Amino acid sequence: MPIYEFRCCRCGRVFEALRSVDQGPDGLSCPDCGAGQLEQIWSTFAAGGSAGGDAAAGSCPSGGG
Numbered sequence: 480m481p482i483y484e485f486r487c488c489r490c491g492r493v494f495e496a497l498r499s500v501d502q503g504p505d506g507l508s509c510p511d512c513g514a515g516q517l518e519q520i521w522s523t524f525a526a527g528g529s530a531g532g533d534a535a536a537g538s539c540p541s542g543g544g
């Protein structure tokens with residue numbers, strides 16, 4: 480099973496999880512805050528090691544609480 484990266488929409492925590500190809504973040508929870516709102520990260524262009532980065536496109540809903 481491949482390892483996918485997920486980012487928490489709540490606290491921004493990034494973690495890896497073993498998921499099937501068909502499976503998404505469904506059923507996963509943030510190991511930090513426990514939020515279930517996660518977005519899958521498709522890091523393919525990632526290069527170097529610069530911290531930060533808000534320009535990354537995500538599926539997290541903006542606004543609201």
Ligand SMILES: [Zn+2]
Nearest residue numbers: 487490509512
């Ligand atoms: Zn979180």
